[in-house]
Amino acid sequence: MARFEFKMPDVGEGLADVEVVTWFVKIGDRVEENQPIADVETDKAIVTMPAPATGQVIELAAKEGERVKVGAFLLAIETGGGEAKTRGGEEAGRRGREDARTRSEIDDSNPPTLQPSNLPTILASPVARKLAHDLGVKLEEVTGTGPRGRINVEDVQRHADGLQAAKITPAQPDLTGLATTEDERIPVRGLRRRIAEALTETAQTVPHVTGFHEFDAEALVKERAYLQRHAEAAGVRLTYLPFVIKACIEALKQHPYLNASYIEGDEPAILLKKSYNIGIATATDEGLVVPVLHNADQFDLFELARRTDELVAAARERRATPKDMQNGTFSITNVGQMGGWFGTSILRAPEAAILGIGKIEDKAVVRQGQIVARPILPIALTFDHRVIDGQEALAFIQTLRRYLEEDPRSLSPR
Incomplete structure (x- = not known):
């Protein structure tokens, strides 16, 4: 009998490590070559690792939730050969990458425009x-x-x-006397860990600015009500979100610095994106994810509504592919669907801006010297101050106001 040692391959481009999400085998199990043995999670996807050989599992080097460096020992299989082997990681890595690519396929009828940055x-x-x-x-x-x-x-x-120079070692809180036997300690793993790491890094390295605004949504409410029966006839669920997406796309075309990224380095630059890939912040049971509606400028209002619903459903059911989560240029978070009013969003790096929309509610406002009730849409725009100045951000908001408050009919397919 021979011991076959399987080392963790690079299932992405230049990964440093992965997290073991689920083991499908345990010590003592017999496995066949190419049989799924584990799911590992990278920064962008969950990849199923195939068994590199046929035999009996005799050692697992990591527990679920632990991180494994690329090239490190992952598991050992006792095979029928006569000598110990350590090869196989490269071949399994190739199969893992192919599996990840297969699971990442999206509809080629609307392929995302490949820019030098992606x-x-x-x-x-x-x-x-x-x-x-x-x-x-x-x-x-x-x-x-x-x-x-x-x-x-x-x-x-x-x-x-x-x-290394930018790294700040946070002070460790003294939990002495705070934790009791009744308290529950929950390990931070998987998606929650990636959310924590990404948001902490962005919040600490990008100068955020948030502006708050209120739009009179009376015309928008009427336009949606008018289109509702047409949407139902077309099998479309029409909410206010597609109107906001459509208005943002038109405003981004006129204010390109909102659809941009800041490139750091010895020669810093601002990259103006020519595609309009809109991220939709989505709450799932595991945590917040941001699937991306690629080439959103190619769709009319009803198609935006249909594709947004499909994308959000796929994200919540963990059916979204890695490509569905990549190459966003601008994001929208809809806190209004849960009754929220205003919020200060954290940017989704490397994007330069994110728009938060709240729940439309009647408020007392002054119109022509009279106090009247109007449906008000709260808007919060958070932006990277390295890329966008306050004047440009306000100009974007005024363009957005023109579409959503003054002329929402221009967004409609009629």
Whole structure:
């Protein structure tokens, strides 16, 4: 009998580690080659790992919820061969990547426009990839200075030095006397852990500014009511969200710095995006996710409503693919669907802006010297102050007001 040691392959581009979500096998189980043995979670997807060989599982190197570095020992299988083996990680990694790609397929009838910032391949030298792995640096965050943006060793080291200089060690709270035997300690794993890490990093590194505004939604309410029977005839559930998405797209075309990203490095730049990929913040049982409506400018109001419902449902049911979660250029969070009014959203890096919309409710306002009741739509715009100044943000809001408050009919398919 021989011991086959399986090492964790790189199932993405330059990953440093993954989290073991679920083991499908235990010590003593017999497995067949290519049989699913575990689900591991990367920054963007859950990937099912296949067994690299046929035999009996004799060792598992990680528990569910633990992180495993790429290249580290994951499990051992006793095979019928005559010598110990440690190969197989590369082949399984290829199969894992193919599996991830298969699970990431989306409808090719509306493929997202590939911009230089979201091409699937990261150009980097092998030595740079090795150094990035050793230092725990994500290659997608490194600015390459070589030909065609190729990442070299100096780029990786410079990025790592910058991370180390910016790292702040938080003071550990003294929990002595605070925890009791009745309290419950819940490990932070999977999606919740990624949410915590991403939002903490963004909140600490991006200068956020939020402005609050109120729109008179009387014309919008009437337009939705008029279109409701047409939407029902077309099999579409028409809420206010598609109107907001459509208005945002038109406003983004006129104010491109809201549809942009800040690129850090020795030569910082602002990247103006030419595609309109709208992220829709969605609450799920596991936590908040932001599926992306790619090329949203290509759809009319009813198609936006239909596709948004499908995308949100897929996200809540964990059917959304990794591509559904990538390459957003601007996000919208609808706190109004849960009765919320205003909120200060955290940006979804590297996007430069996110719009929060609250619940439309009647409020007393003054019109022509008289106090009257009007349906009011609360709006909160959070933006990256490195990219957007207050004047540009207010200009965007005024354009948005023109569509939603003064002329919502221009957003309709009629």
